[in-house]
Amino acid sequence: MPLDSRHLVGLRELSGSEISAILDDAARLRDQVQSGGPLNELTGHIIALLFLEPSTRTKSSFTTAAYKLGAQVLPFDAKTSSTTKGESLLDTARTVVAAGADALVIRHKRVGSPHYLADRLQVPVINAGDGIDEHPTQGLLDALTLRDALGTLEGRTIAIVGDIRHSRVARSNCHALPKLGAKVLLAGPGTLCPPEMAALGVEVRPRIDDVLEEADAVMLLRIQRERIGGALLPSIAEYRRYYGLDMARLAKKPGLVVLHPAPMNRGVEVAHEVADSHQSHVFRQMENGVFVRMAVYRRALGVR
Amino acid sequence: MSRVIRNVRVLDPRTERDERLDVEVSGHGEVDGSELVLCPAFVDLVADRRGDADDAAAETGGFAACVGEPVGRPWQVRDQIVPATPMRLASAQLTVDGLGEELADMATLVDAGARALSDGGRPLRSTRTLLAALEYARDLGVPVFLRPSDPDLEGAGLIRAGAPAATLGLPGVLPEAEVLGIYRAAALAKASGCAVHLTHIWSAAGVEALRRAKVDLPALTASTTPLHLTQRPERLAELHYAGFARIHPPVGDAQDREALAEAVRDGTIDAVASHHRSVLRHEQDCELELAIPGTRTQEATFGLVHRALGDVEATVRALVQGPRHVLGAVDVSKWALLEPDAEWSVAEGPSALSGELVRGRVLELLETV
Numbered sequence: 001m002p003l004d005s006r007h008l009v010g011l012r013e014l015s016g017s018e019i020s021a022i023l024d025d026a027a028r029l030r031d032q033v034q035s036g037g038p039l040n041e042l043t044g045h046i047i048a049l050l051f052l053e054p055s056t057r058t059k060s061s062f063t064t065a066a067y068k069l070g071a072q073v074l075p076f077d078a079k080t081s082s083t084t085k086g087e088s089l090l091d092t093a094r095t096v097v098a099a100g101a102d103a104l105v106i107r108h109k110r111v112g113s114p115h116y117l118a119d120r121l122q123v124p125v126i127n128a129g130d131g132i133d134e135h136p137t138q139g140l141l142d143a144l145t146l147r148d149a150l151g152t153l154e155g156r157t158i159a160i161v162g163d164i165r166h167s168r169v170a171r172s173n174c175h176a177l178p179k180l181g182a183k184v185l186l187a188g189p190g191t192l193c194p195p196e197m198a199a200l201g202v203e204v205r206p207r208i209d210d211v212l213e214e215a216d217a218v219m220l221l222r223i224q225r226e227r228i229g230g231a232l233l234p235s236i237a238e239y240r241r242y243y244g245l246d247m248a249r250l251a252k253k254p255g256l257v258v259l260h261p262a263p264m265n266r267g268v269e270v271a272h273e274v275a276d277s278h279q280s281h282v283f284r285q286m287e288n289g290v291f292v293r294m295a296v297y298r299r300a301l302g303v304r
Numbered sequence: 305m306s307r308v309i310r311n312v313r314v315l316d317p318r319t320e321r322d323e324r325l326d327v328e329v330s331g332h333g334e335v336d337g338s339e340l341v342l343c344p345a346f347v348d349l350v351a352d353r354r355g356d357a358d359d360a361a362a363e364t365g366g367f368a369a370c371v372g373e374p375v376g377r378p379w380q381v382r383d384q385i386v387p388a389t390p391m392r393l394a395s396a397q398l399t400v401d402g403l404g405e406e407l408a409d410m411a412t413l414v415d416a417g418a419r420a421l422s423d424g425g426r427p428l429r430s431t432r433t434l435l436a437a438l439e440y441a442r443d444l445g446v447p448v449f450l451r452p453s454d455p456d457l458e459g460a461g462l463i464r465a466g467a468p469a470a471t472l473g474l475p476g477v478l479p480e481a482e483v484l485g486i487y488r489a490a491a492l493a494k495a496s497g498c499a500v501h502l503t504h505i506w507s508a509a510g511v512e513a514l515r516r517a518k519v520d521l522p523a524l525t526a527s528t529t530p531l532h533l534t535q536r537p538e539r540l541a542e543l544h545y546a547g548f549a550r551i552h553p554p555v556g557d558a559q560d561r562e563a564l565a566e567a568v569r570d571g572t573i574d575a576v577a578s579h580h581r582s583v584l585r586h587e588q589d590c591e592l593e594l595a596i597p598g599t600r601t602q603e604a605t606f607g608l609v610h611r612a613l614g615d616v617e618a619t620v621r622a623l624v625q626g627p628r629h630v631l632g633a634v635d636v637s638k639w640a641l642l643e644p645d646a647e648w649s650v651a652e653g654p655s656a657l658s659g660e661l662v663r664g665r666v667l668e669l670l671e672t673v
Contacts, residue, residue, distance in 0.1 A: 003544065012471070012541075088590060110593045111462075111474050112545020119544035133473025171473050196476075199467030 006124035006300050009114045010134040011172045016179035023144050025295035026288065033068065033291070041303045043070035048101035050093065051128065052078045052108045057262060057286060058128050058138070062105050065293035074101050093117050103300050106130075124300035132166050137296060138261055139172030141289040143180060145281050146217055148288075149257045154181035159211035161243055162221030162269055163192040169261045170221060174200040185211040188221075188243065191232040208243050217257035220245055220269045236268055246271040250279060257281055305332045309641070312337030315617060316344055317625035322617070329670050339645065343620045345369070345638040345669055347627035349420075349527055349577035350395075350449070350503060351602060358582055358602075359391050365578070365602035366623070366640035366666035371395050371631070373581075374422045376408050390636050395420040398437045398448060404428040407440055414444045419631055422449035425504060425552075425579075427485060429455050431492070438496035447499040447525070447630055452485030452510070453553065462592060464507075464554045468537035474592075477554050479507035486510055490517035490524055501630050502526040505573055507556050508563035515572050525630050527575040528564050530605045531555060533612035535656065540592065547588040547595025548654040561612065568609075569618045575626025576619075578605045588654065599656045606642065607662030616644045619664070641667045 003009060011019065032039060047066045051059050066073050074096065087095075093104060104121065106114050107128040114127035129135040143153065150156050158177055164170045164186050174197060177184050184202035186193055187210055195204050205211050212218065228236055240246075250256065250271075258270070258280045266272045274280060297303075306328045314325050327342060345368030352358065353372035362370050369390035376397030396413030400406045402423040410421055421441050427450070428434040434450075441448050458481040463469050465476025486502060493500035505514060505528045518524050535555040543549040556564070567573040581598030588595045601608070610619045620642075628634055646665040650657045 010473075090590070110591045111472075112540070112592050115541070115544040116546055116591050119546065131473065132475070168473070171470075194470065196466045196470040199470045 003118050007118040008126045008136050008296050009118055010127060011136045011139045011175040019176055019179060022140055022295045022299060023147060026144055026291040029294045030291040039068055040070035042297060042301060045071040045102045045301055046074050046100050047071050047103045048074040048076055048096040050076050050104055050106045055107055061289040062293050065290045065297060069294055069297055089113060090120060093121060097121055097123050126296055126300060129168055132168055134172045135168040136172050137293055138169050139176045140292040141285055142173055142259060143176055144288045144292055145259060145285045149281055150216055156216045157183045157185060157214050159185045159215035159218040161187045161208050161218060163223055164188050164197060165192045165194055167221050174202050187211045189233060212249060212253060217259060219259040222265055223269050240268060244269055245274050247273050250274050259285060307331030307333050309335045309337040313341045315341055315620050317621040341616060341642040341644055342639055344624050345636050345640045346623040347634050349575055349627045349630060351578050351580040352582060353392050354582050361600060361602040362391060363669055365605050366669060367602060368636040368638040368669060369393055369634045371419055374424050376401055394418045395422050398423045402426050404430060404433055407437055410441055410444055414446055420446050420449050425451045427451055427453040427455045431488060435492050435496060438492050438498035442496055442498040447501045449501050449503050450489050451504045452482055452489045452502050454481045454484040457481040463540060464537050464556050468557060472541050479509040482507050482510035483513045486513040486517055490521055493524060494521050500524060504529060504553055506532045506553050508560045511563045511567045511572060525574045527577045528573050529577060529579045530601050530608035531599060533561060533564050534608045545592045547590045547592055549656050550592050550595045550597045551656055552597040565612045568622050569613055569615055575630060576609050576622040578602045604650050604657060604662050606666050607664040610644055610664035611662055639670045641670055643667055
């Protein structure tokens, strides 16, 4: 049985029109917030944030989104919870629901954890990142930021560069952007950018210079330092040379929109000056994150 | 009293018998057998035996003999190997606790009745230890079952690498892990002179490697499973990444499944083993990654294999003759009465096979006819 539409487990499961509806609602909420309109649609609702992996910006963003709609957040501390005593994820989630949560936001290292819970719980489940699979609200906020910057995604070309293999952000974007009419180009070292990603309807190319010329926007992914110097990447210098976005490359593309899911490794995948340039939309992405998550809460809790 | 099954197709791949007969069996009355097949009872090369429910499942599925998962310690011999009934044939560990480090007391375990040696589907990490195990096992008179895989390359994959892994966001297992495992096992089987049987063949690339390996070493035998012949990787998402959906090694894509079916039809893969496994609920009532793989498959094995192969003769050969060829003599006199075109569905529930449509049913196991 497919999951019902209150849940947001991934963008793989959503149609283009469902994604567009969330983006439209997020844009409307943004207008409403910016014009100072009242937003108390979720007053009386409790949202549990079950973050079983470290998170600063995503957790803050989900928290702010809840407060802006008048909802309350049920704090959950992974370090002191019963999960450290061997309690199963399902029992932990059931406990949180029994304590009164009306919706559950979950981040977990295991792929499919949100799907597994959504199939078993009575309350809506929102995926805030499951292993290397998906980070759907990040994909949505990226799409909203791109739509704002480019006017539309229809017919636009978006490049994603870096560690595609281990990136849930890349995967959510690969599921979403083609459904919104965009062409997606991926580039990264052979160890981190598998050709099999083409199964998602995207194109895989070797280096950043192979995708920049055609791209209207580029999303740079963070290179985790523990991957460098091992069997996956030889050195930072080599990565920067073939995959980093510096001012020389940016100068050739004056209209290029630059995104990054953050935190950024300045000087590795993105030059310091690029990160602070007017072409960088990184902090707009974070702002949009709150509005997208507000829209996802409204959808989850059936507010019209 | 006798019962007559009229005009039944009698298929015995052991003697290449294929004819229509009126057959008398115990009971009374008369049955129209024109849509039915009578063949020697199936033999299962790998099936976990945990209790009477497993014996009942075997019988429902047409199996009269099953080789259980391996036991390893000599003290287990007394309780678990002797006396062995056909439904509870034993296999014994190749290495202590299946850890691939120290050789198990293989000779003691075989003398006590073990019919095969195996590490229960765990590939040995050390090639040197594998060679030693095969050299030691060579003169014991039973086959060594190996799941061919390069454990380093296989890693902690949960799904077939390629499009399924990319789409579902799970770590993938490359078919090349199986290919390397097949060549390694075949080379060492030849070097040691040991009888080796490769289990769990799952990929098209593995089938191709197996074909080549068998040219060089015709005594090499292999089997696959009903799950790998029929199940799609996408089922993991359809079952919401639930633990009970986990199958290991992972099932292949459409091309892999077609290559497996063809290999069973042409005999490159000698047998199909059910790999029936009753797991405890808590072992699979969890997320995919944490689950212990295992599915109760015996009841549906004939129907699944027949659906995949679309060929009743090849299906019977893979369940009757193939396993006997691997094991040698098996003391079973029962026959299975089959209805090959009966379509039915596995009951809905927490299982990788929940709701699965199968084609072919075992009506009953008959005593000597």
